[in-house]
Amino acid sequence: MATDSKLQQEIKKRTPFHSPEQEAYLNLMRTSDLLQNQMGRFFREYGLTASQYNVLRILRGEGQPLPSLEIAERMIQVVPAITGLIDRLEKQGLVERRRCENDRRVVFVEITPQAIKLLAKIDKPLEDMHKHMLGHLNRGELKQLSSLLEKARTLDGG
Amino acid sequence: MATDSKLQQEIKKRTPFHSPEQEAYLNLMRTSDLLQNQMGRFFREYGLTASQYNVLRILRGEGQPLPSLEIAERMIQVVPAITGLIDRLEKQGLVERRRCENDRRVVFVEITPQAIKLLAKIDKPLEDMHKHMLGHLNRGELKQLSSLLEKARTLDGG
DNA sequence: CGCATATACTTTACGCGTAAACTATCGCTG
DNA sequence: CAGCGATAGTTTACGCGTAAAGTATATGCG
Numbered sequence: 001m002a003t004d005s006k007l008q009q010e011i012k013k014r015t016p017f018h019s020p021e022q023e024a025y026l027n028l029m030r031t032s033d034l035l036q037n038q039m040g041r042f043f044r045e046y047g048l049t050a051s052q053y054n055v056l057r058i059l060r061g062e063g064q065p066l067p068s069l070e071i072a073e074r075m076i077q078v079v080p081a082i083t084g085l086i087d088r089l090e091k092q093g094l095v096e097r098r099r100c101e102n103d104r105r106v107v108f109v110e111i112t113p114q115a116i117k118l119l120a121k122i123d124k125p126l127e128d129m130h131k132h133m134l135g136h137l138n139r140g141e142l143k144q145l146s147s148l149l150e151k152a153r154t155l156d157g158g
Numbered sequence: 159m160a161t162d163s164k165l166q167q168e169i170k171k172r173t174p175f176h177s178p179e180q181e182a183y184l185n186l187m188r189t190s191d192l193l194q195n196q197m198g199r200f201f202r203e204y205g206l207t208a209s210q211y212n213v214l215r216i217l218r219g220e221g222q223p224l225p226s227l228e229i230a231e232r233m234i235q236v237v238p239a240i241t242g243l244i245d246r247l248e249k250q251g252l253v254e255r256r257r258c259e260n261d262r263r264v265v266f267v268e269i270t271p272q273a274i275k276l277l278a279k280i281d282k283p284l285e286d287m288h289k290h291m292l293g294h295l296n297r298g299e300l301k302q303l304s305s306l307l308e309k310a311r312t313l314d315g316g
Numbered sequence: 317c318g319c320a321t322a323t324a325c326t327t328t329a330c331g332c333g334t335a336a337a338c339t340a341t342c343g344c345t346g
Numbered sequence: 347c348a349g350c351g352a353t354a355g356t357t358t359a360c361g362c363g364t365a366a367a368g369t370a371t372a373t374g375c376g
C-alpha cells in the first residue's frame with residue numbers, strides 16, 4: 001500500500017496490516033459493529049433489541065408457532081441464548097410458549113397479535129433505515145458486497 | 159432475483175429480501191458473526207477473548223502506556239466496557255494500571271512482559287487464522303471487499 | 317479562593333453471546 | 347416395561363456490549 005488505508009487511520013493503527021485478509025477481516029468487524037449499533041438504537045425506540053426483533057420477524061414470516069430450537073437455528077446463533085430471549089419477549093406479551101401435546105419436550109413459540117401490530121409499525125421505518133445505512137452504495141456495489149460476503153462464508157461454516 | 163439467494167436459504171427465509179440494502183446488511187451481520195465466533199475460539203486457546211487481545215495489541219503497538227480512554231477510542235467500542243476489560247487483564251497479570259502523577263484522574267495502562275510474550279506466541283497462528291478464514295478470496299476480491307466496507311461506513315460514523 | 321463545569325474513569329443494571337452441565341421426555345432395544 | 351442414548355430445552359457461569367448515574371480530580375471564572 002502506498003498510503004495508509006482508511007481503516008488504519010480510523011483505529012490509529014501505526015503499522016500497516018499484515019495481509020489483505022487481516023485488513024478485510026478488521027473492516028468487516030468494524031463495519032458490522034457500526035451498523036449493529038445503529039440498528040440497536042433504532043430498535044430501542046420500539047422497546048426491542050435486534051435479536052428480539054429477529055425472533056418476531058421469523059415467527060411472523062412462518063405464520064405459525066415454531067419450536068424454540070427451530071427459531072434458534074434460523075437466527076445466526078446458538079441454543080441457550082434463545083431461552084432468555086423468549087423469556088423476555090414473553091414477559092412483554094409479544095410471544096407465548098406452548099408445550100407440544102405429542103412431544104412434551106418441544107416448546108412451541110407463538111407470536112401475539114400485539115407483536116404483529118408492533119412489527120407492522122416497524123416495517124417501513126426499518127426499510128428506510130436500511131436505505132439510510134447503505135443507500136449510498138449503488139445497486140451493483142450492494143450486489144457485489146453481498147456476493148463477496150457470501151463467498152467469504154463458503155469455507156467456514158456457511 | 160431469479161433464484162433464492164444463498165443467504166436466504168441459509169436462514170430459511172421464505173420471502174425475498176426487500177432491497178439489496180437489506181440483503182447486504184444481513185449478509186454483513188451473518189458473515190461477521192461467523193468470523194467472530196471462529197476468532198473467539200481461536201483466542202480462547204490462549205486464555206484470551208478477542209477484545210482482550212485487542213487491548214494488548216494496541217498497547218504493544220503503541221510501545222508505551224496509554225490512558226484507558228485512549229484505548230477505548232481505538233477499539234471499535236464505547237467507554238464503560240473498558241474498565242472491566244482492564245480489570246480482567248490486570249487479574250491475569252497482562253497489564254498494570256498506573257495513576258498519572260500530573261493528572262490523577264488519568265489511569266495509564268501498561269502491558270507486562272508476560273503479555274508481550276503471549277502476543278509473540280499468537281502472532282503467527284493469528285496470521286494463519288486470517289488466511290484460513292479469508293484466504294479463499296483472491297487479492298483483488300479482498301481489496302474490493304475492504305473497499306466496499308469502507309464505503310459502507312462513510313456515511314454513518316466512519 | 318470558591319464554586320461550577322468538564323474530564324477520566326468506575327459502577328450499576330440489563331441484554332445477549334458462549335460453553336458446559338442439568339432436566340425432562342422420547343424412542344429404541346432387550 | 348426397564349434402561350439407554352438421543353433430543354428439546356433450561357440453567358449457570360462468565361465475558362462483553364449499551365446506557366445512565368456516580369466519584370474523583372482538574373480547570374476556568376467571578
